Every structure is written in C-alpha cells, then in structure tokens.
Amino acid sequence: MIDLGLKRITQLLSHSSIPWKAIHVAGTNGKGSVCAYLSSTLHSSGLRVGRFTSPHLVHRWDCIQVNNSVISESAFLAAEAHILSLNDTHSIGATEFELLTATAFELFTRSNIEIGVVEVGLGGRDDSTNVLPAENVLVTVVTKLGLDHQGFLGNTIEEIAAVKAGITKQNIPMVVDASNQDSVLEVIRKVVTDSQGGDFILAAAEPNGSPADTGCFITTPSFGTLRFEKLLAGGYQPQNLSCAINALSLISSKYPQITPAAIVKGVAETKWPGRLEMLDIGKIHPGAEALVDGAHNPQAQRELRGYVDTHIRPRGSGKVYWVLASTKGKDVNGMIEELLGENDVVVATRFGAVDGMPWISSVETGEIVKAVEGRGEVKEVQNCVEAVRIAAREVEKEGAALVVAGSLYLVADLHRFIDGTD
Template identity: 45%
Template sequence: MGIDLGLARTARLLGQLANPHRAGWKVFHVAGTNGKGSVCAYLSSVLAASGVRTGRYTSPHLLDRWDCVSIDERPVRRSVFEAAEAHVNAVDAQHKIGATEFERLTATAFEVFRREAVDAAVVEVGLGGRRDATNMDFGPGSVVGTVLTRIGMDHESFLGNTLGEIAREKAGIVRAGVPCTVSGQNAREVLDVVAGVAAAEGAELRVVQVDGGRVHTPELGPLDVSGSPLAGAYQPMNLACALTALAAASASLPAVTAATIAAGVRAVHWPGRLQWLQLDGRPVLVDGAHNAQAAAALSDYVERTVRRDGPVTWVMALTQGKEVDGILSLLLRPGDSFVGVQFGAVEGMPWIRPVDPAELRAAAGRVVGANAYASYDRVRTCLSTLAQGSPAPPLVVCGSLYLVADLLRDLQAA
C-alpha cells in the first residue's frame, strides 16, 4: 500500500498496542516542506546534550530501515527495532487493520520509544500534518512544542494547489495550549494561515526572526544561531526555529539551558544534506534537495562555494512526480554538464520510483545542450568515471536523498 493519508488506522493500531505513544514522554512535533530534518537534528542533539533520554523519528531512513529511529543521537539497535516492528506487524495482521507501511513504521517508532523508556521524542511529520500518521493524541501535557519550517509547493496532489492550502494541512499539528514556532521566512500567505489556525486552536504563536546572528527568546534570552556545523545559508533560521521551540518548552524541560544548547548545537550531525565527501581523492558535494524550494537553497550554496572553480558537473536522480523542469532550471547553467542517473529500490517504500535517466537527460539538454547524458550505472561507478577527467570538474550529487543514500552505502562497502 502506498500513500493513504488518514488517522483512523494508526489510532486503531496504536490502541491495540496499548498506546505506546501515550507512555508519558514529552514531544516536539515538526512539520514543513524543507528544513524539518535539520530542525529535528538540532532539537534532539540539544536534548541529548542536556541529559534528557531522547528519541528521534524522521523519514525516510538514510542507510538502513532502522536508522529513521534514534536513541540519544545513535540509530536504535537493529534487534530492538526489528522486535518492535515484528510486534507491530503481528498486531496489524491479527486485527486486520490494514495499516500502510508508513503507519506501521510510525507505530514501530513509538513502540521503540516506549521500550527504550525515552523522556522526550522529536517526531517529524511524514507528509503534510493534519492527516499524517504522526499526528496522534499523545496525552495531556505531552506535546511541548510544534514547529513549522519553511512551507513551499510540494506534494500538491495530496496537500493542495496553493501555498495557503498546503499551509493549512501542515498547520494541522498545531495544538491547544502548546507553543507553535514558525519560520518567519515563510510567505505572508503561509504566515496568515498559520496565525489563523493558532488563534482558533488557542496556541501561542512565535514567528521566528534572526537578528544579527541571534534569536531572542523570553525564557533564555538571546541565543547564538550563527555557529552551526551544518552548511547552508538557511541553517541559522532552522536553528533559530529549534532553539525558539526549546526555549518555549524550557519550563517542562528544566535540564535545557543556554549551556546545554550550545553543546548540543556544536555536536549536531545531519548527513546527506550539503555534505562534502571524498571520492577517489577529490571532493564531492551531496545534497538530498528534492523540490524547488530545496533546489533554490542548493543553488545558492553552489553559486557561493562551488561554481567559483568553473562549470559544475551535476549527477542527479529525481523521484517520479517531481517537477523536473522547474528543479533543473534552478540548478543548471549553460556550460555545466549533467548526468541523469537513478536510485535503487527503496526498502519499505516500494511505491517510490526514480524518473528514467533518459527523461532527465532530455530535460537537462534544454538548459545545457549537448552536455547532458544519461547513465544506468550505479552512482558510485558513474562518479568514478567522471573523476578521471583532467582537470576534473566540481561534482554535485543531488535530487533525492535516496540517491545520496545509494552513494553513501557504496562508499561504506568499498
């Protein structure tokens, strides 16, 4: 079963599992189009640095199915994940619930958190918000913060055809009495929708702005957001959103202080996003940018750091359903080279399929002309061939986190 939004199946499944999501842990719930993952990484890193036993659930996984669930900044042990997963699948089958793969994965994450006795959990929305399987009733006082990152056009067939419609779906995680943090970089249409939802729900709304490399919080004062180890001009805002949410929840989490925040930020790690790798002795930039908003951010980074050395060679895969021409037009420039590739089967998500490389080549050819190619080799083989040129052009691998994962797995196995 592919994507089928709704809460009924997940609620029934969790009920038959004796409600692991209501085991008493504090919850930060994060939605948005871009930046969700790094906000989750900041939140969980700071909580762990504060001595709070912390679970994190993000999707999709990167290298292994179970690395979408982490405990204190490490992927959960495979044996723990598989035991919880087997229990969830058995209950789903026994009661003929028919939960989707993502719904069962979400239930597995919550079951892991209960078994691992976490004190707090950072939960990333899978798709949208209002009807996403993560949007459960965690119990009175459990949710201590909701965060809405930048919202853009994506998944229109599920969420709506305007920014306002998409924002309303994502703002479905806003809860009565729970502070809601929203990126101030959002369009006015988005901010107006979120403000309306927050007012209707009775949630305090905090619209985040970065001022001189700092974000100002009533609880913890000004906090530095200029020193993240994560690359990208958008990271100060992502970090500001995370720190604003932590400050707003600090009464419920007294272990979080300005000192533990600084330690957690220094320790944050979020692979596959503007990450530099060494391949055959030369640097390669990899990024999971998969929609227009993320592609624009990647383009900004490439223009400032990579293109100074001349035209860029792009190695790209995209998931079917993405706006191919729009994404490529944001990234490619005349004189660049382009190789369309594909990623392999995605474990646990059989409905995810790549665009055919020949289709990518045709679209890229309209921008870079004859410098567009298609390859059906593994991405590692393709990159090794490209690296043999002299002088070797700057290489960027992007378009899908699934492609980045294929490359990281190949390098790990080498």
C-alpha cells in the first residue's frame, strides 16, 4: 500500500531516538548511485556509515547496509520485530515502507553509525524518510528529475520538482544536479528559499578526456579539482558523482577525515548491482552473459539505450535481444519506443511477487507484446529465467547481445536464481 504522509512514521519514531546524522537524497534517476558513492567514500574516510536505499535487490534486508556490508538477516529481523511491536502496541497502522524505514533507522542506531545515507522512497516532501529532523540532516541532495509516479507526485516535471524539493530543511544546504532543466531548477530554488533553506549548490562535472570516456573532473570549494578515472557505468554518472562530491565538500569541515585521497579511493570501490551490470548467466546458459539494468522510466531507458548502442552493440552483430518486464502502471509503449532498435527482438516476460511490497505486480506479457507489434519481433515467455535461457540461445547463434531490463524486480529475480536464493 502506498499512503504518503508523515503522521504514522512520526508516531512510530517518537519511541526511538536518532543519534546519528544524515545525508538525505531525492530524485527520479541517479539517487541510488549517489547514495552508493556517498556511503563508499564516507566508509573509505574511516567513518561508520549506514545506507538505506529502496527497493531491495535480492532480499528484503539488503536495502540496509552498514559500512558497505548488507545487514545480517538476524539483525534485520530483530530490529523489525521491535518496530512491529511498537506499531501494534500503539495501534499506529504504519505502511510497509514506513515500517521498513523505521527498521533501517533502528538498525543504524543499534550499529552506532555516525552518518546515515538515506534515499527517499517516493517523492520527498511526504515520504516517510522525510521524518528526519533538521538537526540531524547535514545536507540534502536532489538528483536528475523526470516524469515518474505522476499519480502520486504531479503531472508535470515542475510539480514533481516541488515535491522532491520538499526534503529541504531550514538552514541546511541542498545540492542539486545542474543538468536539470531550468524550470526544474527554478522550482527547487523557490522551495528552498521559501523554506529558509541553506546554501543552494548546483553540481556539475567536466569530462576528463580519458580514452574510454569513463572519467571526469569535479571542482568544489573544499577539495579543489579532483580527477576521477573510473566511475560506475553510464553517461549520467559524472553528474551523479558530482552531486555526491559536492555534498561531501559541504560537510568536510565537520568531518576532516573526508579527504581527496579518501574520496578517490571510495569512488573507485563503489559498486551498485543491478544497474548497467554485466552479469554472468552461465548457470542459465553456459558461457553467457547479459547486461542487466533496472531502467523503469523514460529517462533511465533513454540512457540505457544510449549505453547499449555505444558499448554493447559494437561487440557483436549489432542485434540485441531484450528480455523485458514492467511494473503495472508504467508506460510500456514508451519503454519499447525508447529501447527497441532496428532488427532487435523482445522477449516479454514477468517478474514474481515482491517480498514486502504486495502492491507491486508485473504487467501482463500481452501488454508488452502489443506494444512491440509492428515495430519488431517479439516472443512471450512467462517464466523470466526461461525467457533469458531462450534469448541466450538465440544470442549465441546470431552473435547478438542480451539485455535484461524494464524493472529492477526482474533483475532481482534473475540475481536470486543465479545466486541460488530463489
């Protein structure tokens, strides 16, 4: 159930303390990557750091990390039991995500973290993570915005921007991805000003001219100009990294252990599974690999297509087999328009039930088939592992490439099968 608002989570957390500081990250695309960069660099700086992102990938508890390691199942269940008890005892009626947020915060406290990197679940202003008090928040970040979740956040990108910017806090600085369109930046700036927020920082990056085009220069007042040679995959990563580095720059006076050397090391060690990830699928088809990505909105799908055209197609015949699923309510026609190239083939499939998120379900394969008809070849396979197996066989015969995309829940199902945890 999605029921936005802060009343229930406030009640739930009124029985707990939050002794740690937080970096709060909102956005449409890139916020998970920003959180990954932040937690990795804070950890490499010697700080005890927690990370809460959503949704989970393989297990419900893998959305919560301490010092870059997933919290143990036993620790998660113990903290969750405490939160569920509070919810029942006080008849709060918290939603699943509110319970998860409270569990993450409880685990951060139990783990004695110093800084928690907290990703917004949906929107910003009314998201349960926005329960964080101003005195706990070091800096807020808004990444690249696009159209997504319009039924909850607004029908225009400007309306969505106003909701996302709602994480601003009085006298607390905000870092914003400078590549957002001007109208979005104007809306966010107004929200910050009206809320008496702190400094408003636009984060930008410059290419460093490396042959593989995988690096960038980022300049901040605290660190000067830093050169990064290797980022997470994707043309949008320099902007994501710039958001993270600018946020770190703003808090470095309070945490002098955050140095340029620690940052460069932390960035090099950053991992973010399920996003432009080359995955060994030899368990499904011997010797095969697939590019997997959770791209679920037009902006992310456009970036995925660009990455595939630049880095994946040239490796083989140029043809791509797309194994696709989508969450109900998403724009399936738009997904096909963004992803499908000439002579490409789509294998439409489904993902299974999502643990802890009963409101999430896979679109019927027939809807994907209908969207592809007239644009290219399409097959329909209900089981996602079998869909990948069928596509991998054809890819091997034709020298093509294999991409699994459309939903992080599909990518998660594939990971679970390969990891032997399905």
